[in-house]
Amino acid sequence: MPPVQEFEFKDPAARAADTTASVADTTQSADLPGEKMVLNMGPSHPSTHGVLRIQLELDGELITRATPEVGYLHRGDEKIAENMTWTQFIPYTDRLDYLAPLANNVAYALAVEKLLGIHDKLPPRCQYIRVICCELARISSHLLGVGCFAMDVGAMTVFLHTFTEREKIYNLCESLTGARFTTSYTRIGGLARDLPPGWTDQCRRFAREVVTAINDVETLLTRNRIWVDRTRDIGVIARADAISYGLTGPNLRGSGVDYDVRKAHPYLVYDRLQFDVPVGSVGDCYDRYLVRMEEMRQSVRLLHQCLDQLPGGPVNVNDGKVVLPPKETVLTRMEELIHQFMLVTQGINAPPGEIYFGAENPKGELGFYIHSRGGGAPYRLKIRAPSFVNLSILSHLLPGHMISDVVSILGSLDFVMGECDR
Amino acid sequence: MNARDLAARLRTRFGDLVSEPAEFRGEITLTVADAERLPEVCQYARTELDFDFLLDISSVDNYGDDPRWTVVYELYGLGHRCHLRVKTAVSEEKSELPTVTGVWRTADWHEREIYDMMGIRFRGHPDLRRILMWEGYPYFPLRKDFPLAGRPTELPEIAFTAPAPLEGGPFVTAPGGKDAVQREPRVRTAEE
Numbered sequence: 001m002p003p004v005q006e007f008e009f010k011d012p013a014a015r016a017a018d019t020t021a022s023v024a025d026t027t028q029s030a031d032l033p034g035e036k037m038v039l040n041m042g043p044s045h046p047s048t049h050g051v052l053r054i055q056l057e058l059d060g061e062l063i064t065r066a067t068p069e070v071g072y073l074h075r076g077d078e079k080i081a082e083n084m085t086w087t088q089f090i091p092y093t094d095r096l097d098y099l100a101p102l103a104n105n106v107a108y109a110l111a112v113e114k115l116l117g118i119h120d121k122l123p124p125r126c127q128y129i130r131v132i133c134c135e136l137a138r139i140s141s142h143l144l145g146v147g148c149f150a151m152d153v154g155a156m157t158v159f160l161h162t163f164t165e166r167e168k169i170y171n172l173c174e175s176l177t178g179a180r181f182t183t184s185y186t187r188i189g190g191l192a193r194d195l196p197p198g199w200t201d202q203c204r205r206f207a208r209e210v211v212t213a214i215n216d217v218e219t220l221l222t223r224n225r226i227w228v229d230r231t232r233d234i235g236v237i238a239r240a241d242a243i244s245y246g247l248t249g250p251n252l253r254g255s256g257v258d259y260d261v262r263k264a265h266p267y268l269v270y271d272r273l274q275f276d277v278p279v280g281s282v283g284d285c286y287d288r289y290l291v292r293m294e295e296m297r298q299s300v301r302l303l304h305q306c307l308d309q310l311p312g313g314p315v316n317v318n319d320g321k322v323v324l325p326p327k328e329t330v331l332t333r334m335e336e337l338i339h340q341f342m343l344v345t346q347g348i349n350a351p352p353g354e355i356y357f358g359a360e361n362p363k364g365e366l367g368f369y370i371h372s373r374g375g376g377a378p379y380r381l382k383i384r385a386p387s388f389v390n391l392s393i394l395s396h397l398l399p400g401h402m403i404s405d406v407v408s409i410l411g412s413l414d415f416v417m418g419e420c421d422r
Numbered sequence: 423m424n425a426r427d428l429a430a431r432l433r434t435r436f437g438d439l440v441s442e443p444a445e446f447r448g449e450i451t452l453t454v455a456d457a458e459r460l461p462e463v464c465q466y467a468r469t470e471l472d473f474d475f476l477l478d479i480s481s482v483d484n485y486g487d488d489p490r491w492t493v494v495y496e497l498y499g500l501g502h503r504c505h506l507r508v509k510t511a512v513s514e515e516k517s518e519l520p521t522v523t524g525v526w527r528t529a530d531w532h533e534r535e536i537y538d539m540m541g542i543r544f545r546g547h548p549d550l551r552r553i554l555m556w557e558g559y560p561y562f563p564l565r566k567d568f569p570l571a572g573r574p575t576e577l578p579e580i581a582f583t584a585p586a587p588l589e590g591g592p593f594v595t596a597p598g599g600k601d602a603v604q605r606e607p608r609v610r611t612a613e614e
Binding site for chain 1: 446447449451474475476477478480481482483494496500503505507526527528530531532535539552553554555556563564568570
């Protein structure tokens with residue numbers, strides 16, 4: 001038997017304090033000040049996952065100041081939302097976090113349903129299917145997040161493993177929604193269509209297979225010396241900073257804050273399902289990676305429970321003023337014809353009022369603030385994009401690190417510019 | 423402890439500066455009468471009432487009404503898990519209110535976004551620049567008098583915009599119109 005190597009581990013709090021102290025040291029070095037160099041990273045750099053640009057001020061290899069510049073993918077989604085009906089905006093939500101469109105669809109539909117006051121009238125089957133959608137999206141997004149993170153720091157193989165699994169999720173999306181990427185699956189008050197025949201079995205098979213892939217990734221990374229060296233004690237976000245900067249999702253939980261919207265304010269049927277919320281202890285890149293890995297396992301757990309408990313029945317709210325009536329009744333009956341006409345030409349007539357609804361998306365809390373003055377379109381729709389908020393910590397987080405650590409930190413924050421820039 | 427109790431405590435501390443709490447769909451909204459004193463209210467909410475998490479800051483353009491701007495803060499407490507919305511109104515002539523970056527650092531980018539999109543300035547903000555549009559862009563695109571199609575701009579050698587072709591394109595609905603013709607005037611042009 002080979003000798004067991006002993007590792008010395010300091011306790012997490014001491015490690016976090018050490019790292020923060022050493023970062024502070026390096027920024028106030030006693031050396032003679034050299035000439036600073038400004039390096040422009042992005043907007044097209046492989047590790048920026050889109051079009052993030054960071055202006056780095058360097059002292060040798062050490063970052064002394066970082067200024068993130070966003071907005072290269074700004075499309076004016078909030079302006080567009082004011083000019084179309086509630087239902088017409090659903091395809092635009094696909095293009096926020098385009099790695100988890102199903103979860104965005106669900107979050108937006110729930111927000112409008114909260115405004116309409118029908119969020120507790122959703123049929124159980126619809127709620128279960130929406131949870132399945134959210135968790136598939138979470139697995140898909142985390143697989144990509146971890147895969148790209150690993151590839152950015154040099155572990156190419158992981159990416160190939162995770163993309164094999166994501167391909168299966170895309171196949172599931174395709175048979176569920178008709179599209180692989182831009183799903184637009186939810187409708188206000190329900191879903192575009194019920195599950196196709198045999199879909200639950202395919203989903204079960206996927207849920208079994210993905211565990212093998214997660215195990216493979218764990219084997220490749222979790223105790224890999226290079227990986228651990230590149231991520232441990234790098235990019236430490238203190239608990240207080242994570243809260244003050246408003247981080248959400250795995251980035252907040254990586255810093256040890258036990259906050260998950262699915263647990264704190266359960267929507268859909270999350271209060272009937274069993275799952276655990278993993279939290280980190282140090283708040284470094286490695287912890288954020290571990291949190292994502294465990295979240296995928298919990299999502300698989302949720303998938304199995306939903307598929308086992310999936311009830312029958314309708315998937316749409318039985319309200320002709322919200323959901324389009326079935327086509328055969330539209331063609332034969334007067335009232336349904338009127339409903340159809342009103343819904344298509346004027347949109348769902350929402351009451352005046354304002355609401356905020358936040359859902360636990362893979363990247364963090366995706367919130368919609370809706371200010372309605374009645375009628376078929378929002379007066380103002382503000383999207384609280386988790387990636388936007390999560391990136392705002394960069395100017396605080398990067399100084400004091402080496403330039404090669406930027407890649408690790410960006411990978412571990414797992415952002416999407418489509419959502420950040422809206 | 424629920425949001426209603428916390429709102430009542432804010433009201434006992436600040437009196438008439440803070441309005442009666444309004445409830446809609448289980449959410450409590452307070453209006454702060456004087457935008458200048460907003461950071462004071464926020465500081466108290468954060469330190470004394472444990473609203474340690476600022477979820478979001480939004481802005482609404484009440485075009486045609488006075489005051490024109492509403493700035494909306496979504497407060498949350500990770501300890502007591504209560505959500506509270508605080509609103510304040512800002513007039514068009516002033517278009518300025520004090521920053522809350524000293525209370526929550528996440529306010530930094532939210533305030534920059536509001537300045538960029540609506541043109542409301544935040545006094546005392548450490549770095550109030552445009553964030554989504556480029557530096558030098560002359561308009562504030564989320565204002566209600568800015569057309570959906572956009573306006574042409576030219577910043578030689580740097581950036582330009584041209585109005586988007588909307589013909590047969592997305593519906594340009596006007597919320598709150600009396601009938602379908604007013605709500606969905608597809609013939610409306612960008613100049614109107």
